[in-house]
Amino acid sequence: SEVVSSQYGINVFLAGMFLMFAGSLNITGFNKKDIQCYLIVIMLLQLMWMLWYILLTKRGKNSTKEKDSHAGARWLRCGIALFAGISVILDALKLGYYLGYSECLSVPEGVFPVTHAVHTLIQVCFLWFHSKDIIQAFKTIERFGLIHSVFTNLLLWASEVFTESKHQLLEHMDRLITLGFENITLESTIPECNCSTGVCTAFSKAINYLYPFNIEYHILASAMLYVLWKNIGSKMKSHHQKQKCDIRGIASGSASGLVVLSTTIAVTVTYFLLIGRSKFHSELALSIYYLYCTLLLIIMSLTGVVALLIYKTGNRKLTVGKSPAIKLDAELLVGSSCGTWIMSWGSILAIIYADSHPVYTWYNLPCSIMLIIEKYIQNVFVIEFIHCKMEEQIDDDTLTLKSVATIPCESPLFPDPPFELLYSESFTAEKDPFPDVDVCKPSLEEISTVFQNDKNGINENDVINEKSVTDEKNDFTSPTLSEPTSKDIKPKELSKRKRILRNITVFLFLCNISLWIPQAFGCRPQYDNGLEEYVFGFRPWIILIDIALPFSIFYRMHSAYSLFDVYGKI
Amino acid sequence: SEVVSSQYGINVFLAGMFLMFAGSLNITGFNKKDIQCYLIVIMLLQLMWMLWYILLTKRGKNSTKEKDSHAGARWLRCGIALFAGISVILDALKLGYYLGYSECLSVPEGVFPVTHAVHTLIQVCFLWFHSKDIIQAFKTIERFGLIHSVFTNLLLWASEVFTESKHQLLEHMDRLITLGFENITLESTIPECNCSTGVCTAFSKAINYLYPFNIEYHILASAMLYVLWKNIGSKMKSHHQKQKCDIRGIASGSASGLVVLSTTIAVTVTYFLLIGRSKFHSELALSIYYLYCTLLLIIMSLTGVVALLIYKTGNRKLTVGKSPAIKLDAELLVGSSCGTWIMSWGSILAIIYADSHPVYTWYNLPCSIMLIIEKYIQNVFVIEFIHCKMEEQIDDDTLTLKSVATIPCESPLFPDPPFELLYSESFTAEKDPFPDVDVCKPSLEEISTVFQNDKNGINENDVINEKSVTDEKNDFTSPTLSEPTSKDIKPKELSKRKRILRNITVFLFLCNISLWIPQAFGCRPQYDNGLEEYVFGFRPWIILIDIALPFSIFYRMHSAYSLFDVYGKI
Structure with missing residues (x-):
């Protein structure tokens, strides 16, 4: 059953983690080969x-x-396929690197990329076709198989994270040597023989740039497998509701988002060019980075607050989602933001307790505080919206009504601008610009306005078109539709509200992507800003960062996914 | 709502944890006072x-x-009141210690025990009267209040654990010095002034023995508060079903359990007498401890397997519990067993990778393996039984039937031995000693046998007595009862099955208590067995133990609670 299999998985994971822990301590009689053998064995088991x-x-x-419609959304599967493709390229590069140094590297070093590539290909096929399955037969075997797969992916993730942070640490040490701290000895990463193919260094560099994608791939795969595991044997009403990706009316959101994205890339490049060149340049790079981050985070927080306010003006009932996919999304968001919160609290305390405060360290304080606040607001926003949709899908009646009700503002029959023009007179009559509408359930009222507008005498042709659409669907809703409700609510306002929310979501989506870039590609102000290292000591702080940072990187990617999901639900 | 408050709580917790982390690193400009001030402030907030x-x-x-009948069971409240009482004594001792050294200790050092004592008293009152509440008014404020309380208790727990493990480490260092490792400098824990009352050392010693109870108190309190928080606004059918504590027929289980308990105490005392005296004595102490543990764990595992086999012979349907109290119980069990699993995997790997193997280290291997297996089996056993009961309480009809059905084997009207004698003839006719009965739902069949026995012509008087009892209750079940079922199942077999399970539960309960004792009172073979420290290095291994051990100690206490719960449900 569930407990038996999860305990098995936890032990597989703990044993692997301990091997890595032992590997990081440079124990005599222990080498990297053992970890790779262990990983190869569990990957082969999963393959079988x-x-x-x-x-x-x-x-x-x-x-x-039976299928769980919340699990394995199409964009998620596309995302994982993309990352898997890059992972396979990474494996090819690793194999090339191994062949170049084949004289002095051990055999598992070569077997590992091959196994990993095969594993990746088959796993993507498996997830592509079966990620929505609700397994009802051979439950015990499937449970063990799935939990094994979940923890195999987590272990692979941990191993990649470990390699990546080791590489980052070496780069940081390298910079410290440039800055004059000469009492640090660098560990050599290059094998002790000559490269036979001549392109080993190029391979090695390329590998480092592809790691972030491989890391994302494994964490995504384990999340999808976990949902599959949770779904085993569950009974579920399957609502096959396809999410349409409507991209109209989000120009301002995407434009400002793209501005942020390009600025972030510019700042990141500047950071890489300046950092480690001299003390002055390093401090300049840090100042620019912190100021930019603070500004961006303030904007993001304000946007989030606006979105929540718009959302709260309507009455909404929160029901807890029943699909494990939705629950997992929320838990992963809050769980992974703990990573950043830990680092932020560390920075705040370091600034409070430091003896001396160079100017650039002060910029770190607002940045850290804003990081905490921004994640707080964004999590609330995303989780409220994920659960909001759930409610509609549980209640079948409101669902049907919704699909009817959303026609006026989404159907191509009513392009927004002329529609707005037509009703502009009645709009000005209303005083309240945002009437108390439920964003979650724009149900009967919206439709009734259509019928009211009919009375006001507007373009007959449009109304007939619309009526034919609504009449087709409202066989059972017609009794309510025929009587106009007392409240007058206009499609334009609803549409406006919706459009604002969509723009905000797109903007936040692009902001999260752009905040992912510097972190994923090795922009580490937590290392380079010497203050925390000075206060807490070099080793404790580096260990802390190495544990917390992967979660922080994952958070950005995952919140981008979740915002994509939210966008489809608005 | 839930997300908003939980994120607030997490941040309060992380900030506090970071203060402690900073405190453990001996940072300049930072002292213990700051942590205590922080704790006092959050305790006062919770008090308000x-x-x-x-x-x-x-x-x-x-x-x-509305009340949640699963939350705050009476024995849990009694347990917490007991631990709270000891905590208040601890605070009194701490205050006495402060008064003795008042010249050179800071003020927060004295304010802290006073605040803590008041906090403890009011919190116990609160939990005693309100732990079953399902809050429906002022939800937002209550949510923040409760989550604040949860994390306040967790922080207090962490701070106690930190103090306790520091104390243990000092003791260990002291032993190392005795054994000849003289390159370790001891940190002085005694303040730099004279004790004005003359009993400070006695106070200090007593405090160290009372810490384990205080630690248990805080973790229990936060678990109860968490259940309260989870229950806010939930709708729940309240089944007020009192658990009778029937203590008949468990003589063999409690006798063997008490033997284990006394032996464990003997082994622990021997351990303390031998360890640290000389190399030979230390190794002897470790060998005795490991051999005894291995033996005990094998017995416990076998008992667990027997219990599971008895349980599995019946058909049972598993439904996932809906009360957060039950779900939390299961999660805490699995979560806290990770602590031991980490240590066990560490020991196993250390033995594999060590260069030299003194004889006593080999005894560690089976002990570690058995620790993993024993927790695995025990968790499965406890969690299956917790969920099993749930099913009966959800289904009202089976519940009523159960209370009727259990009369033959529990009611004083039918003392077991004469009842068995009377039917002994019909029993021998059956071949299968354990027919396929559902332990979870011994429903109609049991009663029908009573009616069948009636036909076989037995003592009329007994049957009349019994009929009068069953007739009183089976107004609605009579149609099914009147027709005898095809399968013959005997009350004696069921009673035997039940009695075996109860004995096993009592035995495991006492075993868990007895395994809690050496760990809680400072028996640390993980420190004293030098192998892991040698392989992984002194610092990494000590940090790991300090993180994992508190969970391991908590596991024993919590599984004892859960087994108590299971006992009431069999």
């Missing part, structure tokens, strides 16, 4: 299980008709 | 909220009629 499952499903013995 | 809540409830404005 996946092939067994795929064959079983093909032969129709395990055909599951 | 609790008083507000109690007053509100007294004035009847917030009277909640």
Whole structure:
């Protein structure tokens, strides 16, 4: 059952983590080979299980008709396929690197990329076709197989994170040596023989740039597998509701988002060019980075507050989501933001307790505080919206009404500008610019306005078109629709509200992507800003950063996914 | 709402944890006072909220009629009251210690125990009277208040754990010095002035023995508060079902459990007498400890397997518990066992990778492996049984049937031995000694046998007595009862099954208590067995132990609670 399999998975994971921990301590009699052997073995085990499952499903013995519509959204599967593709390229580069140094590297070093590539390809196939399955047969075996897969991916993730942070630390040490701290000895990462192909250094550099994608791939895969595991044997009403990706009316949001994105890239490049060249240049780079971050985070927080205010003006009932996919999304968001919060509290305390305060360290204080506040607001925003949709899908009646109700503002029959023009007179009559409408359930009232507008005498042709659409669907809703409600609510206002929310979501989406870039590609002000290291000591702070930073990077990627999801639901 | 308040709580917690982390690093310009001030402030905040809540409830404005019957069981409240009492004694001792050294200790050092004592008293009152509440009014304030309380208790727990492990480390260092490692400098814990009362050393020693109880108190309190927080605004059917504590027929279980308990105490005392005296004595102490643990864990695992086999022979349907109290119990069990698993994997790897293997280190290997297996089995056992009961309480009909059905084996009308004698003839006719009975739902069949036995012609008087009892209750079940079912199942077998399970539970309960004792009172083979320290290095291993051990100690206490719970449900 669930407990038996999860405990097995936890132990597989803990054993692997301990191997890595031992590996990081440079123990005599222990080397990297052992970790790789362990990883290869558990990957092969997972491969066997996946092939067994795929064959079983093909032969129709395990055909599951039930699907969880919340799990494995299409954009998620596309995302994972993209990352998997890059991971396979990474494996090819690693294999090339191994062949170049094949004289002095151990065999597992070469077997690992091959196994990993095969594993990646089959896992993506598996997730692409089966990520929505609700397994009802061979439950015990499938439970063990899935939990094994979840923790295999987590272990691979941990191992990549470990390699990546080791590489970052070496780069940082390198910079420290440039800045004059000469009492640090660098560990050599280059094998002790000559490269036979001549392109090993190029391979090595490329590998470092591709790591962030591989890291994202594994964490995504384990999240999807976890949802599959949670769904085993569950009964679920399947609402096959496709999310349309409507991209009209988000010009301002995407424009400002793209401005942020390009500025961030510019700041990141500047940071990389300046940092480590001299003390002055380093401090300049840090100042620019902190000021820019603070500004951006303030804007993001304000946008989030505006979105929440718009959302709160309507009455909404929160119901807790029942699909594990939605619950996991919320938990991952809050859980991974703990990573940043830890670092931020560290920075704040370091500034409070430091003896001397160079100017640039002061810029760190507002930045850290804003990081805490921004994640707080964004999490609330995303989680409220994820759960809001749930409510509609649980209640079948409101769902049907919704699909009818949203026609006036989404159907191509009513392009927004002329529609707004037509009703502009009645709009000015209303005083309240944002009437008390439920964004979550824009139900009957919206439709009733259409019928009221009919009375006001507008373009007959449009109304007939619309009526034919609504009449087709409202066989059971017609009794309520025929009587106009007392409150007058206008499609334009609803549409406006919706458009603001969509623009905000797009803007936040691009902001999160742009904040992901500097972190994922090795912009580490937490290392370069010497203050925390000075206050807490070099080792404790570096260990802390190495643990917390991967979560912080994952947070940005995951909140971008979640915002994409929210966008589809608005 | 839930997300907003939980994020607030997490940040309060992280800030506090960072203060402690900073405190542990001996940073210049930072001292213990700051942590204590922070703790005093958050305790006062919680006090204010609790008083507000109690007053509100007294004035009847917030009277909640709904109660969660799973939360705050009586034995849990009694347990917490006991631990709280010891905590108050601890505070008194701390205050006495402060008064003795008042010349050279800072003021917060004296304010802290006073605040803590008041906090403890009011919190216990609060939990005693309100731990079953389902709050429906002032939800936002209560949510923040409760989550603040949860994390305040967790922070107090962490701070106690930190103090305790520092003390243990000092003791260990002291032993190392005795054994000849003289390159370690001891930090002095005694303040730099004379004790004015003359009993400071006695106080200091007593404080160290009382810490384990205080630690348990805080973790229990935060678990209860968390359940309260989770229950806010939830709708729940309240089944007021009192758990009877039936203590008949558990002689063998409690006898063997008490034997284990006394042996463990003997082994622990031997350990303390031998360890640190000389190399030979230390190794002897470790060997005795490991061999005894291995033996005990094997017995416990076998008992667990037997219990699971008995349980599995029946058909049972697992439903996931809906009360947050039950879900939390299961999560805490698995979560806290990770602590031991980490240490066990560490020991296993250390033995594999060590260069030299003194004989006593080999005893560590089976002990570590058995620790992993034993927790695995025990968790499965406890969690299956917790959920099993849930099912009965959800289904009202089976519940009523159960209370009727259990009469034959529990009611004083039918003392077991004569009842068995009477039917002994019909029993021998059956071949299967353990028929396929559902332990979870021994429903109609049991009663029908009573009616069948009636036909076989037995002592009329007994049957009349029994009939009068069953007739009183089976107004609605009579149609099913009147027709005998095809399967013959005997009350004696069920009773035997139940008695075995109860004995096993009592035995495991006492075993867990007895395994808690050496850990809680400072028996640390993980420190004293030098192997892991040698392989992983002194600092990494000590940090790991300091993080994992508190969970391991908590696990034993918590599984004892859960087994107590399971016992009531069998």
